[in-house]
Structure formats: C-alpha cells, structure tokens
Amino acid sequence: MKSFINVQDLGPLDKAMAEAFEIKNDRYKYQHLGKNKTLMMIFFNNSLRTRLSTQKAAMNLGMNVIVLDVNAGAWKLETERGVIMDGDKSEHLLEAIPVMGCYCDLIGVRSFAGLTDREYDYAETVLHQFIKYSGKPVFAMETATVHPLQAFADLITIEEHKTVERPKVVLTWAPHCRALPQAVPNSFAEWMNAAEDVDLVITHPKGYELDPKFVGNACVEYDQKKAFEGADFIYAKNWSNPGVTNPADYGKITCEDRSWTVDTEHMSWTNNGKFMHCLPVRRNLIVTDDVIESKNSLVIPEAANREISCSVVLKRMLEAL
Amino acid sequence: MKSFINVQDLGPLDKAMAEAFEIKNDRYKYQHLGKNKTLMMIFFNNSLRTRLSTQKAAMNLGMNVIVLDVNAGAWKLETERGVIMDGDKSEHLLEAIPVMGCYCDLIGVRSFAGLTDREYDYAETVLHQFIKYSGKPVFAMETATVHPLQAFADLITIEEHKTVERPKVVLTWAPHCRALPQAVPNSFAEWMNAAEDVDLVITHPKGYELDPKFVGNACVEYDQKKAFEGADFIYAKNWSNPGVTNPADYGKITCEDRSWTVDTEHMSWTNNGKFMHCLPVRRNLIVTDDVIESKNSLVIPEAANREISCSVVLKRMLEAL
Amino acid sequence: MKSFINVQDLGPLDKAMAEAFEIKNDRYKYQHLGKNKTLMMIFFNNSLRTRLSTQKAAMNLGMNVIVLDVNAGAWKLETERGVIMDGDKSEHLLEAIPVMGCYCDLIGVRSFAGLTDREYDYAETVLHQFIKYSGKPVFAMETATVHPLQAFADLITIEEHKTVERPKVVLTWAPHCRALPQAVPNSFAEWMNAAEDVDLVITHPKGYELDPKFVGNACVEYDQKKAFEGADFIYAKNWSNPGVTNPADYGKITCEDRSWTVDTEHMSWTNNGKFMHCLPVRRNLIVTDDVIESKNSLVIPEAANREISCSVVLKRMLEAL
The missing domain is CATH 3.40.50.1370 (Aspartate/ornithine carbamoyltransferase)
Known part of the structure; x- marks a missing residue:
C-alpha cells in the first residue's frame, strides 16, 4: 500500500x-x-x-x-x-x-x-x-x-457491537457553533458504503448534501425522525455546508437548528441504537449528556479502535x- | 501502586x-x-x-x-x-x-x-x-x-550525604518576586516526617504556616537563626501564603523580607550544613552565589536524583x- | 571526541x-x-x-x-x-x-x-x-x-559527485531579503580548506569578506563570472556582512545586488558544474527555478547526507x- x-x-x-x-x-x-x-x-x-x-x-x-x-x-x-x-x-x-x-x-x-x-x-x-x-x-x-483512519475505526466498532447481521446505520448531522470540515462524514459514508453488510442512511438539513462520490448508494432522508426509526447505530457529526447544492455556501453554517441535537427522545426512535461520535464532541449541542453517558454510547471504545x-x-x- | x-x-x-x-x-x-x-x-x-x-x-x-x-x-x-x-x-x-x-x-x-x-x-x-x-x-x-517525585529525590540525596545518623533538616522559606505554589514545601515536609531518621524544623515568617496535614510533627520555629543552629541540611524554598492562618491571604505574597535570603552568614549558623533547593532558583533572592556554588551545595546531585x-x-x- | x-x-x-x-x-x-x-x-x-x-x-x-x-x-x-x-x-x-x-x-x-x-x-x-x-x-x-554537520555533509556530497580528482569548488554569495548568519559559509570554507583534494574559490561583493580563520588559503575573487569559470561545484549561500572589513557593518545587509542570483547563464560559465545549497533556499533570489530543478542540482542528496x-x-x- x-x-x-x-x-x-x-x-x-x-x-x-x-x-x-x-x-x-x-x-x-x-x-x-x-x-x-x-x-x-x-x-x-x-x-x-x-x-x-x-x-x-x-x-x-x-x-x-x-x-x-x-x-x-x-x-x-x-x-x-x-x-x-x-x-x-x-x-x-x-x-x-x-x-x-x-x-x-x-x-x-x-x-x-x-x-x-x-x-x-x-x-x-x-x-x-x-x-x-x-x-x-x-x-x-x-x-x-x-479521515479514513477514523472511518476504519468506526467500522471496527460497528462490527464489534452489532447485534443483527445487517445493521441500520444512520449518519446524522447535528448543530455546532463553528464551521467544521466534511472529512469525517465523507469518509464515514464512503466506508459504510464499502461495507457490504451495512444499511446506511444519511440525514441532514436541506442544503447540507455531501459530495455524491462519498454518498454513493446511501439513502438520504431529510426527516431526522424517519431516519432514526429502527436504527441500530446513530453516528452524529456536524459538518459545514459542503457547497454541493449551492457552491456559494461552501464552508458556511447555513443551519443552526438545535432540534437536530441527539437527545434521549431521538434515541427512543431507534432500535435500542448505539450512539457514536468521532470526538471531540460539544455536549448538549451535538448530543446531550444523558445520551453520551448512556450504556449505549460507544464513543470511548470507538476512540480506542x-x-x-x-x-x-x-x-x-x-x-x- | x-x-x-x-x-x-x-x-x-x-x-x-x-x-x-x-x-x-x-x-x-x-x-x-x-x-x-x-x-x-x-x-x-x-x-x-x-x-x-x-x-x-x-x-x-x-x-x-x-x-x-x-x-x-x-x-x-x-x-x-x-x-x-x-x-x-x-x-x-x-x-x-x-x-x-x-x-x-x-x-x-x-x-x-x-x-x-x-x-x-x-x-x-x-x-x-x-x-x-x-x-x-x-x-x-x-x-x-x-511534588512527591521531588521530595523522594530529596530524601535520597539526604541519605547519601548525611554524616550523622539522625540529621537535623531545616526547611526554610526564602523571598521571591512571584507568587509560587506550596507543592514543594508541602511534599518535603510530608516526606521528612515520614522518614524516621530525620529531625525536621520548618522556619518561615508568621502567616506562612503550611497546611497541618503536611507539617505533621515537625517543629515550627519563626526565628530563622534559631532554626538554622546545628542544622545538617538547609532546604530553601519560597512559597506563597498558604492561607492557613488567614484564608484571604491564600496565594499572595505577604512577606518580601530579604533578610531570609540564605547567605554565607546564615550557613555559618549551621553544623557545616549542606544546602539544598529543588531548582530553578533565583540567585541572590533565595540564596547567594557563594552558598549555591559552595562545596556544601547539593543542588545538582539533588536534581540528578x-x-x-x-x-x-x-x-x-x-x-x- | x-x-x-x-x-x-x-x-x-x-x-x-x-x-x-x-x-x-x-x-x-x-x-x-x-x-x-x-x-x-x-x-x-x-x-x-x-x-x-x-x-x-x-x-x-x-x-x-x-x-x-x-x-x-x-x-x-x-x-x-x-x-x-x-x-x-x-x-x-x-x-x-x-x-x-x-x-x-x-x-x-x-x-x-x-x-x-x-x-x-x-x-x-x-x-x-x-x-x-x-x-x-x-x-x-x-x-x-x-555549522559543521552541514559542511561535513557537503563534503560527502562533493566526494560522491565529483568527476575529476581535484574539483574546483566555488562558494558564492547570493542576495537575500533577511540578514543571515555566517555559520554555513564559515564552516563550508573551513572544511573545503581541510579537504586536500579540493580547490576552493570564494566570491562575494566587496565588504562581505569572511573571517580569515575560515577563509584560510582559499582564493577570494570579487568577479563572480571569473570565479565561476571552470567550476565543478557551485555552492550558493547568502550571508550578512561579517564585519571583517568594517566592524560597524556586522550583521547588516550591505548589498542587495540581484545580479549575484545564480541562474542558467551563471551556470553556463562553469564546467558543467553541480549546484549546491544547504536549504532552505529562497528561489529566484538565491537561485532560479531552472537551476535548482536541473539535473545538476544536488540539493536533495546533500540534505539526505x-x-x-x-x-x-x-x-x-x-x-x-
């Protein structure tokens, strides 16, 4: 290699x-x-x-x-x-x-x-x-x-913690106070697409579409609740506007909607879903204390991988x- | 451990x-x-x-x-x-x-x-x-x-250089231009108390009393000259006010008395005492050039330990x- | 040693x-x-x-x-x-x-x-x-x-790339926008003098004379073109005024003449000379892109040495x- x-x-x-x-x-x-x-x-x-x-x-x-x-x-x-x-x-x-x-x-x-x-x-x-x-x-x-080293670690973590043969994995956008790159969601989407035994759903506000070469065959669902339904893994991450839909928006924060923050109610929509994030994470902006501290949170084993x-x-x- | x-x-x-x-x-x-x-x-x-x-x-x-x-x-x-x-x-x-x-x-x-x-x-x-x-x-x-790694090194140094079975060790406050923590004197006092074959005397201006849990059974003597008399080791260190006597003074410089600076006259009061300091040291504020450069100065072997x-x-x- | x-x-x-x-x-x-x-x-x-x-x-x-x-x-x-x-x-x-x-x-x-x-x-x-x-x-x-580690690496590089038994090596001053030390030219001159099978010529504007203890028996030639004629190696470097001729000039930039920049025409005066520089180098100030990228440029193998x-x-x- x-x-x-x-x-x-x-x-x-x-x-x-x-x-x-x-x-x-x-x-x-x-x-x-x-x-x-x-x-x-x-x-x-x-x-x-x-x-x-x-x-x-x-x-x-x-x-x-x-x-x-x-x-x-x-x-x-x-x-x-x-x-x-x-x-x-x-x-x-x-x-x-x-x-x-x-x-x-x-x-x-x-x-x-x-x-x-x-x-x-x-x-x-x-x-x-x-x-x-x-x-x-x-x-x-x-x-x-x-960020392929992260995506590979994420895949290892999912493989270790999945309870069904073909888990539903949801990549969800979440709000943040600074403009962040798309490296983590890009690689996560790319790797989940490459893994044959994963169903990937991507959910984010309109305008935050990731580059098609990373999205691949994933299902994009703008309704976060629908996306979460039956999910085995919730992978939360903020990213700034990728400028795919509107090039002038590239790198900007075009949505600050805090209803996207992953909280206990969000997790209740899932199939007893595990919570993942690449860290560092801004608590109560990306995810609430309750969710990240819950027994379903995988953020530390994910980092260890x-x-x-x-x-x-x-x-x-x-x-x- | x-x-x-x-x-x-x-x-x-x-x-x-x-x-x-x-x-x-x-x-x-x-x-x-x-x-x-x-x-x-x-x-x-x-x-x-x-x-x-x-x-x-x-x-x-x-x-x-x-x-x-x-x-x-x-x-x-x-x-x-x-x-x-x-x-x-x-x-x-x-x-x-x-x-x-x-x-x-x-x-x-x-x-x-x-x-x-x-x-x-x-x-x-x-x-x-x-x-x-x-x-x-x-x-x-x-x-x-x-600062237990320092105190342990100090004890090793004293053990190596003592000429009597039960040396008199004096921890003396000395003036400094900036407010310093109490970590070094705290641990030094704690470790000297724990060492069974050391007589510890602590001397400092009134108001600079260290926390009792570190002072232990040590003798506190406010008269620096009396404290130095017959000492085998002089351990100089500045610390800011520990706030034991007056909590409002915590971390402040409440004494700048340069008569506490360890000089040749101070050392003449001792029993041919060795000089110690954890370094870095401000010369001619904590200790004079003559004392720290004398053959009785242990600051370098102390650091090596x-x-x-x-x-x-x-x-x-x-x-x- | x-x-x-x-x-x-x-x-x-x-x-x-x-x-x-x-x-x-x-x-x-x-x-x-x-x-x-x-x-x-x-x-x-x-x-x-x-x-x-x-x-x-x-x-x-x-x-x-x-x-x-x-x-x-x-x-x-x-x-x-x-x-x-x-x-x-x-x-x-x-x-x-x-x-x-x-x-x-x-x-x-x-x-x-x-x-x-x-x-x-x-x-x-x-x-x-x-x-x-x-x-x-x-x-x-x-x-x-x-900078003796550099000069030793330079000598190794010259030994590896020389095509005649006793190469002509030219140390040439070149212009720069900041005042630089004389460490590299000093050591280069010293080491080339010590190497018995090298003819060293040093060329620079008047007033930039290096310290005699480093120049040794080298030939100093103020006409850069004459210096370059027949050269097997061109070693370019800027240095600030060494203050040998006029102590008040020490460390100053007293010449900014860009005709000293080593370009293709300069190299044409040489005996198919190799180009050397210790790096980092300011392109088109010390040396042109063409010369440093040419097959005769030794700057990378020189750094590797x-x-x-x-x-x-x-x-x-x-x-x-």
Whole structure:
C-alpha cells in the first residue's frame, strides 16, 4: 500500500477487518516489521486522538516516530514557480517535501480544509503534494476532505457491537457553533458504503448534501425522525455546508437548528441504537449528556479502535516497503 | 501502586530507599518491565527537570513515551454537566481523559495551583479527575499541592550525604518576586516526617504556616537563626501564603523580607550544613552565589536524583499492572 | 571526541569520509553503540533539516532522544554572578546547564548568532557554556558561527559527485531579503580548506569578506563570472556582512545586488558544474527555478547526507564515552 486515503486503498474489507481483530488480540505481533523504520507525522493542524493513537500504533509495530508540528501560519511554503521569494515564505515545497521524505520511511499528514475554496480543498492539494514529492508512502491523518483512519475505526466498532447481521446505520448531522470540515462524514459514508453488510442512511438539513462520490448508494432522508426509526447505530457529526447544492455556501453554517441535537427522545426512535461520535464532541449541542453517558454510547471504545485501524494501515505500508 | 501522590503510596520507606540505591547502581536493570508499555506525560504547565528526568527514567525502564503539552489556555475542558458547549471549551473531561487513557499504560500529570481558590487547589481537582476517569495508574509530576517525585529525590540525596545518623533538616522559606505554589514545601515536609531518621524544623515568617496535614510533627520555629543552629541540611524554598492562618491571604505574597535570603552568614549558623533547593532558583533572592556554588551545595546531585526517584515510582507502577 | 565544532575535531578527514560511506552503506551497523544512551537536542532556534536528520541518525544508532525546544524569548538564563534575580530571568545557567547534562549522555546545541555583537557571536558564548558546564560531550547543530554537520555533509556530497580528482569548488554569495548568519559559509570554507583534494574559490561583493580563520588559503575573487569559470561545484549561500572589513557593518545587509542570483547563464560559465545549497533556499533570489530543478542540482542528496554526517559524529562521540 503506497498511500492511504480512500477505502479501496485497503483492498478487500473483510481481509482488513480480519487483520484488525488479529492485531487487537495481539497488538505487538508485527513488531518486527517496524524495526529500523521511521514514521514521520506532520501536523499542519492540532490533534489529540490522531496524534496519540498513531504514535501508539507505530510504537506497537516497533517503529521510530518523529513528530513535526508545522504551524500553518509560521511555515508557509511557496508552491508556485517563478516567484521571487522575498516575502514571508521561506521555503518552496519542491525542496521542503523531498527533504522530509529523506529522513523517514512512512509519512502521515494532517491538514484540514480551509473551507473557503471548495475546489482547492476537494483536490486534496497538500496531501497530493506529499504523495507526489516526498518519495515515500503517505497516509491521511485527517486531510481536507477525508479521515479514513477514523472511518476504519468506526467500522471496527460497528462490527464489534452489532447485534443483527445487517445493521441500520444512520449518519446524522447535528448543530455546532463553528464551521467544521466534511472529512469525517465523507469518509464515514464512503466506508459504510464499502461495507457490504451495512444499511446506511444519511440525514441532514436541506442544503447540507455531501459530495455524491462519498454518498454513493446511501439513502438520504431529510426527516431526522424517519431516519432514526429502527436504527441500530446513530453516528452524529456536524459538518459545514459542503457547497454541493449551492457552491456559494461552501464552508458556511447555513443551519443552526438545535432540534437536530441527539437527545434521549431521538434515541427512543431507534432500535435500542448505539450512539457514536468521532470526538471531540460539544455536549448538549451535538448530543446531550444523558445520551453520551448512556450504556449505549460507544464513543470511548470507538476512540480506542483508532489504535487498531492505524496499526493495520501501518502494517500494510511496512509490508509494502 | 495505582497512584503516586503521597509518601504512603510508596509503602515502607526503607524498602523504597533500598530500591532507589539498587537502581542508581544499575539503572537499566528493570528494562524488561517497560517493554511494550507506554507512559503518557501530560503537561498543563511548563517543565524542565521533571520532563527530562521522567522521560529518562521511563526510557531506562524500556518504556515508550508520549509527551502531551496541554497549553492551559488553548485546551479548556468543560467539567460541568448540562452546559451547552457553544463557547470556548471544545471538549468535556469525561471524553478527553478516558481517551488519553486508551493509548497508554501509565499517566503522569503536571498541573500547578491556580493560587486563587484554596479549596479547589487543595482538592487536587485535575489530578483526581485523571485518577477517576483515565482508567490508568496516575502519578503526580508536581500538581497543585504536592511534588512527591521531588521530595523522594530529596530524601535520597539526604541519605547519601548525611554524616550523622539522625540529621537535623531545616526547611526554610526564602523571598521571591512571584507568587509560587506550596507543592514543594508541602511534599518535603510530608516526606521528612515520614522518614524516621530525620529531625525536621520548618522556619518561615508568621502567616506562612503550611497546611497541618503536611507539617505533621515537625517543629515550627519563626526565628530563622534559631532554626538554622546545628542544622545538617538547609532546604530553601519560597512559597506563597498558604492561607492557613488567614484564608484571604491564600496565594499572595505577604512577606518580601530579604533578610531570609540564605547567605554565607546564615550557613555559618549551621553544623557545616549542606544546602539544598529543588531548582530553578533565583540567585541572590533565595540564596547567594557563594552558598549555591559552595562545596556544601547539593543542588545538582539533588536534581540528578530525580531520575532515580522517578525510576522507582515507574518500576512500582509497572510491576502492579 | 568530546566536542564537535571544527573540522579538526574529527581527526584525519579521509578516515572520517571512509566511515561516512561505510555508514551510508549500512546505517544500522553501529546500533549497539547507542543502547541505553540518550541524546539531548537543545534548540534555541527553529530547525527542520537538523532536527529531523539528527533525530534519525541517533535512532539509527539505537539511542534514545530527548528534544528540548527553548524559546529564546521564554527561557532567559542569567549568566552573571551577583545579580539579584528578581526580573524576567528565572534560572542561572550555572544550574540549568549542569542539570540538563544530568539526564543525557550527549548534547546537541542549536543557537544562532544575534548579529548585533560580533565579539559575543564569534566567541560562541552559548556553545562554550554548554561545553564548560554540562559535563557531557557537546556538538554544534548550527551555532553562532559554525555549522559543521552541514559542511561535513557537503563534503560527502562533493566526494560522491565529483568527476575529476581535484574539483574546483566555488562558494558564492547570493542576495537575500533577511540578514543571515555566517555559520554555513564559515564552516563550508573551513572544511573545503581541510579537504586536500579540493580547490576552493570564494566570491562575494566587496565588504562581505569572511573571517580569515575560515577563509584560510582559499582564493577570494570579487568577479563572480571569473570565479565561476571552470567550476565543478557551485555552492550558493547568502550571508550578512561579517564585519571583517568594517566592524560597524556586522550583521547588516550591505548589498542587495540581484545580479549575484545564480541562474542558467551563471551556470553556463562553469564546467558543467553541480549546484549546491544547504536549504532552505529562497528561489529566484538565491537561485532560479531552472537551476535548482536541473539535473545538476544536488540539493536533495546533500540534505539526505545530513543523516550520514551526523551518524559519523554521534558514533565517534559514543565510542569516546
């Protein structure tokens, strides 16, 4: 595996899932693979879960880890040719990225969407610069439009906690006070579509339609109550307007309707549904205290599975070196 | 050992001291204990000695280390239930702390006193949140009211340098230009009380009385000269007003008397006393250049023993996993 | 090797070069040397290449690594005796540096020139404080006036890419928008002088004369075109006025002449010369896009050799422990 961005990069999902459970059962089993191999984690944006779980997964595999915090403001890379670089950009990406590739074997990149230029964000410009110029395998640690390590962990969590063979999984929008990227819902939808034994329903206010390439064959239901009926899993997440229906709305908050907050009444519509969220979560905005603290809440085991999904990805990349 | 806050957490001190000297003699002896174990160091406040010595101790024991700098300003955790989190706090401690616990085996926490609310500080609120919610063993890397890794290192240092069986140890307040917590003097007093072969005298200006639970059976002497007479060890430290005598003074500087600065004349009152301080130290405010540079100054070996005290604590916690 | 600042610290260069190529061929060969040894990297200034390559080299050698970022503004060390430390300096170097030495086996220091006080900078004050007070072997990770790890990597790169037995190597000044230290050109000149099979020519505008102790026997040619004629390697670098000719100019930009920018025409004067630069580089100010992207550009392999030069230095220091 030379890059990890989309679900198909992982090959057949059943095989990947089997590896995930094998590693969860013995997380140091593949420690020999990482000997004398170095992971470089490059953060253009802050991280808690991804930083910790990726570092843990790499150490489980016996790798060395170098963490590089690139304050987006402080380290501005020039990307154009022909520019006389006498301004605030002190290095060109054509030097900076190959150099980073010199000192490691694998590269993880975190780089959020700017939410002002849809085309730039959805082109995954920063991620593809690393893929093109670093000379090393690259994986997304949440980039502008995808968060595959999260979606893979979500799938592992659903597989562990499902009580029916083919669960109904509902991705629901919920209100938030800041404009957030679409990376998590995009990848969640993509991965649930790829999982053959899941029925995915997506519910959100009109105008918040996700990009069709991620929505795939999922059922989109604008009535949140109808969507929740009979659900086995509720996956709550806010995202800002994806600008699919109206490009001018891209990255904006066009709905603040707090009736979408997942509370006990919402959960009563489900089939004793489990509650999921990728964290961090704003309580009583996305979900009430009662729901997130209930016995049906999976947010902590879901976070714990980030170590497992990342271990599979790193193992695959190490095997392909 | 599931937590390390107070001296009794370590069990019989003579056994702990024997382990300290065993480890000092061969600091890699217990390296097998830490294999595939991860220490997470969480800093809500800056650190030099604690960061370096704890990291070194963990590596001596073969552990992996993850360092997490939590700028107290940038990462505000919500602690209440029922609050609609639409302000500047982006995560609730009930999610953040269990998640950190997912990715490690042991947790060290540094979190200083705010010095505005005595009850909050002395309840060790942050530390106890980690103990209650992380699901992992937790040790204090200086918290609001205690610094046990320092006090343990101090005891090792005294044991190494004492020339009489039962030395007289004097904890003396000294002036400072900023309001400092009481964590170091609290733990020092607690540990010296616990050590059976030490005579502890505490001297400070009136109003600076430490909390009785730390003072224990120590002799409190307001006349610094009387306190110093015949002392084998002088342990200097500033602390802000503990608010024991007058709660309204808590965390304030109520004395700036520079006659308390430890100088050559002060040391002449002792029994050829050794000088100790936990560092960092403001010279010519706490202690003069002459005293801290004298052959009787133990500040560097004392700092070096931080690696040893921490090694014993981590070893104990690893054995109890 | 107890310190690494100047080329002579390495002993005979041919032996050091042989070790470099041996390590490049098997970079984990000396991994046993670093077992249970700790490198402390102390950064008073930012770093990308040096941080990554040094960390990688240390890990190749099996060392533990502690990285300490000392924001020059936040951690002001008192250096004088007798000062009452009631200002913004919270620690004296006579405590801080020995303490850092307690917790490691080797120390790397990065500390740039202030460019205001030539005498202070050229005395390498900070570096020598670490050498004097840390009690541990110390190496320069670019200090006020030298960057020996870079110069050693440059020499390795020239050795790998030379096509004649005794290449003509030209160190050329180039314009820049900010005042930069002389560390890189100083060390480059020093190392090229020490290499017996190199003809070094230095070219720069009048007034930019480097310190004679680094220039040595090199030919200084003020006409850039004459200097470039027949060159096998062009090493471009900006530096601010070294204040050799006119002390009042120290650290200032006294020339902004962009005719010195290395472009295709400049390279046409050479003997099919290779282009080198230590990076980061400001394109179209130091060098044009065409030249740095040409097949004759060595900037990436040169950066990659930083891992090799550092490995040799760490290996030597570990062997001498």
